[in-house]
Every structure is written in structure tokens, then in C-alpha cells.
Amino acid sequence: MMERLTEPKIVVTPPGPRAKGIIERDSKALSQSLTRTSPLVGVETEDVWVKDIDGNVYLDMGCGIAVTNVGHRHPEVIAAVKKQLDICDHVNSCDYYTLPQIEYAEKLFPLIPWKGQKRIFYANSGTEAVECAIKLAKWHTKRYYFIGFIGGFHGRTMGALSFTTTSTSARKYFDPLMPGVYHTPYAYCYRCSFKQSYPDCGLWCLGFIEDVIMKKMVSPQEVAGILVESIQGAGGYIVPPNEFLPGLKKICEKNGILYIDDEVQSGFGRTGKMWACEHWGIEPDVICMSKAIANGLPMGACVARAEVMDWEGNAHENTLGGNPIVVSAAIAVLEIMKKQGLLENATRVGKYLMKTLKELMARHEIIGDVRGKGLMVGIELVKDRKTKVPATKERDEIIDEAFKRGLLLLGAGPCSLRLAPPLTLTEGHVDKAIEIVEGVIKKVER
């Protein structure tokens, strides 16, 4: 057990000597494709805290990319996993049945934002949940094409990667990807691809889909699905204006296109609602989920309307999906979220965080925009508020310096910080985090 802390504790400037040794060994053994944000060698975790191998303790404002939503190593998740391990480890879900899979489905379905019947497919990650949705959309509609969004991140397997457009480095040398995906600008009003301004634009990002893509590039009758993040995650924590997602849903309904909602990052209470799409009253046809689903154990799922998940045996299967151990953790996560009122906490503390950040923005020119819902909050950094030149180098310096002071921050998009702490965060943690961030900003501004 880690000692009880109220603030980070730095005992040696990180990376300390032991961390350096591990990083040296790691650099010779692991794939260089992993881009490490900070030289953290985490060895112990608890709630909102991560301890490194040299004894430094950090306040975790990223929680492993929006994963440990109920707090690191929640005792009830640990207990559920231990209990399951003592009973049954694995039998495989293509050939046999297990209890946790059906128990989880029955607990999750009432939380899915549409009234009709649902079906679930268990995967092991976010990218696999998306892969399932892509295949299902093709199978169900017998259509070939998709629409995705520029700046979207949906994973790195070939199907999901066909939609991922956060940066060229994720796609370089991997073509040909899955054919048939048209990309269109997301409603990123702070940096509109069409150089328009909201609301005078009349939501041209929607108009472009109907008037340009669907008239000149692909007939809507050939589009199987539109894949969208309700709030773009890796792209920069971008919250669309209120009309965007409902407008998209209308386009789908008009043309028999499936609305595929990627909630891999924004789901499980992250935004103060179970699913981010609920902020706009969206009832998707398919939802992809992972990350926080089992609080750090590898799991993903694709939930679809029962009438959409109509494929036949062998169309899609896997070996480890819905493994009883990870699903037992996922069951505990749902129970903890309810018992501890984590949606309410994310809303309350998220509002406090937003207010504090707006005040910080008033004091520091480098902050061009703050945006978010609940505890999914982005801070976009600019060299100049008028020209909005991205402050990428400064963003990276802020992350580095905050790390040295005991605060774990993640980047998103070219010049944003993403705040995605455990949903157990308190106002006291927010104060501490902002105090560190402000100290660091002052240093970087100098």
C-alpha cells in the first residue's frame, strides 16, 4: 500500500538513477514505435497517485489515457479479479459460454443510450472494438463506404487506422489501408478547416458532407456508417458545437447510414455522463468502448442495436475477448461508478476544474482555449492568441517540467494538454494540479 498523500512527492529529480537504468534497458528491447511522453517508470499505483521506481509520487492527471476511471487499483476491482481467478481463468468465447459475459451484458445494457434491444461483442482493446463495428456495418448494410473525421483517432489496426487521421506519422508507409473511407473536417471551431466562424458558418462542416461528399464523391446509399468521436480525443480534446452531432445523426437517419459512436476515450463517465454522446441526446446505432471499461485490464466491446448485429456464425470471433477475469473487473467498475456517484463527481469536479482553468487562462496568454465536459478537459496552447500559432514546443516543455514537479500530464493534438484524471478526483487535487501547471507556465513563458 502506498502512503496516504495529499500532494505529489519528489524525492529525486526524475528520471532518477533507477528509472534511468530501466529506460536504458527498455531502449534496447522494446519497439521504437512507442512514443513515451515522460520518463516515468511506474511501479506502484493507488487512486490518483503513481509512484515511480525511485520513490517519487505523481498526481495522475492522465490516468493511463483515460483508463483508471474508478481510481488506480480500486479495492473492489482487485477483489473481483482475485475472486474470479480463484474460480475460472479462461475457456474461450467462441467455443463455450461463461457467466461474467452475460452478467456484464445485462448490467451494461440499461446504460446504453437507446431503448431497443442490444447485443454485445467482446474485444480486447479499443482498436478491436472499432474493427468489430466496421465489419458489422459492412455486414449489416452490405455497403462499402464510410465517412470519418479529420483529427479522429480510432486505433492502429488496419481497419481502424483507415479512419485515424491525427498525424501522418501514424499512417506513413501503411497504405493501402482499408479502401472506401472518406474523411471530412470535424467541427473544430477553434481552428475551422473551412476558415469559418461559428455560428455564422451555419455548420458548413455538415453541409460539406451532404452537398459535397454525398453529391460529388459517394452516393449516401453506398455509405455503411459514419464513425465519430463525440469529443475528439487524441485529436485535441475537441468539443463540437451543439448542432453538430444531432445534424450528423439526421444525415445518417435520412440515408440508412449507421451512426457509429466511438466512446473508447469519452465513455464510462469521463464526461459526467455514461457516454459523451448523451450530452447531445444522441442515440447511436453502434457504440465502441474500451479503455476505462475494466479500469486497466485489457478489454473492449462493441455494442449494437440488436437488429443491426444480425451477422451469422463465424462472421466475427476472437479467442480472448470477454475473458472472465477482465469482465469481472468490468462488472466491478459499473458497480463502483454507481456506488461512489462517479458521474456526479466528474460533473462537479469537472465544473470546478473548468472554472479554475478559465481563471488561469485570464492570467496567461499562452492558453488559447480551454474546453471539455466533466473530467475530459483540453487546454490548447498558442504562441499568440490572435494568430493562434500552435505552441507545440511550449506544450511539451510544460509536460516535462510538470513531470519534474510531480504532475503527470498528457498531450493531445499538436499543441493541447489533455486532462483525464481518475473520476475520483477532488477539488483539492485540482488546486494542487493547477498550482503546479501555473508555476510551470510562468517558467515556460519566461
Ligand SMILES: Cc1ncc(COP(=O)(O)O)c(C=O)c1O
Ligand atoms: C477514441 C479512440 N478510439 C479508439 C482507440 C484505440 O484504442 P486502443 O489503443 O485500445 O486500441 C483510442 C485510443 O486512444 C481512442 O482514443
